[in-house]
Amino acid sequence: MKTTVPASPTDQLEVDQDIISRVLAGNRDAFSVLINRYSDPLYRHALGMTGSPDVAEDILQMSFIKAYQHLAEVRGRFDAWVFRIVANGCKDWLKNIRRTHLSYDEDDQPSGYSTPDEELDRTELRSDLDKALMTLAPSLREAFVMKHVEGRSYEEMADLLGTTVGALKMRVHRAREALQALLEEKYA
Amino acid sequence: MLDNLNARDGSGDAGRERPRRASEQAQPLSDREVPLGGTATSEMINRWLDGEAPEPVAVSAESARQVDLWRRIEEESERRRHMVTPAHVKAQIMAALPADAPQIALPWWKKSIQVSPVVALAAAAGLVALGAAIGNSMRLR
Numbered sequence A: 001m002k003t004t005v006p007a008s009p010t011d012q013l014e015v016d017q018d019i020i021s022r023v024l025a026g027n028r029d030a031f032s033v034l035i036n037r038y039s040d041p042l043y044r045h046a047l048g049m050t051g052s053p054d055v056a057e058d059i060l061q062m063s064f065i066k067a068y069q070h071l072a073e074v075r076g077r078f079d080a081w082v083f084r085i086v087a088n089g090c091k092d093w094l095k096n097i098r099r100t101h102l103s104y105d106e107d108d109q110p111s112g113y114s115t116p117d118e119e120l121d122r123t124e125l126r127s128d129l130d131k132a133l134m135t136l137a138p139s140l141r142e143a144f145v146m147k148h149v150e151g152r153s154y155e156e157m158a159d160l161l162g163t164t165v166g167a168l169k170m171r172v173h174r175a176r177e178a179l180q181a182l183l184e185e186k187y188a
Numbered sequence B: 001m002l003d004n005l006n007a008r009d010g011s012g013d014a015g016r017e018r019p020r021r022a023s024e025q026a027q028p029l030s031d032r033e034v035p036l037g038g039t040a041t042s043e044m045i046n047r048w049l050d051g052e053a054p055e056p057v058a059v060s061a062e063s064a065r066q067v068d069l070w071r072r073i074e075e076e077s078e079r080r081r082h083m084v085t086p087a088h089v090k091a092q093i094m095a096a097l098p099a100d101a102p103q104i105a106l107p108w109w110k111k112s113i114q115v116s117p118v119v120a121l122a123a124a125a126g127l128v129a130l131g132a133a134i135g136n137s138m139r140l141r
Helices: A009-024 A028-050 A053-069 A078-100 A116-121 A124-135 A138-149 A154-161 A165-187 B022-026 B043-049 B061-081 B087-096 B117-140
Strands: none
Touching: A009 A028, A009 A078, A028 A053, A028 A078, A028 A138, A028 B061, A028 B087, A053 A078, A053 B087, A078 A138, A078 A154, A124 A138, A124 A165, A124 B061, A138 A154, A138 A165, A138 B061, A154 A165, A165 B043, A165 B061, B043 B061
């Protein structure tokens, strides 16, 4: 009987390297395999960090174009490399939004929340959670989104962010504390 | 005479303790509520959310409300965990890729250089002048 064995990280690395070689040899369409494989977790990260589907789509698109242009520079895991491009794109966007939204309050949201249809689709908690997330420092939000929304382990997060498990636990705990402080009056 | 305000040293009203409230006496020791410091998320809740412990059994109304809040946040996080990239975005990315294949990065010593004839002549003249200057200085010694 034939059984399906999940690809090990080494297999995945080899498959990715093979695809990268094909793209570098001129097979542009092969890049779509990498987009299909990695876009979903990256999109969730960008969406969690920015709170706006439009912005998340833009960051994802820019990141994959940048990845394509610099594909020859990939050393090691492609997914970790492209994650760093997306994460930096999110942080850059947050820096700019902070510059233009110095006092962030309930009536001062990023563009993603503003259409009436989207507002109707969201429950109150969703909306409040997004608002609360936007008040967190980027490093705390990043840790919370990676842990809770992306469902990553602390070890995986440490690997991707180049920091320690202990430091990340601290960030996640502080993010929870801050979110609880913001939400418990209304919900708890 | 000064009153002894530190009754804990045993020299004051010996053996007198703060009388327990009826609610404290009724509860078993393990069920007594430990007030959380400010808005801090309790260690129990963090361990549960980190997957290191089972869902805490609420021991007080406040902690029950906190557990309920985090259960709701987890439900929302779970929903977001299944979100996928909109289909049109993938097509947009492919359409926006440059037509040329990505450039392979070569170390500087492997890169080819282009030199115009004028630059080559100038470089040659410079080398001849440098050689002549070195020759003159050696002859002078």
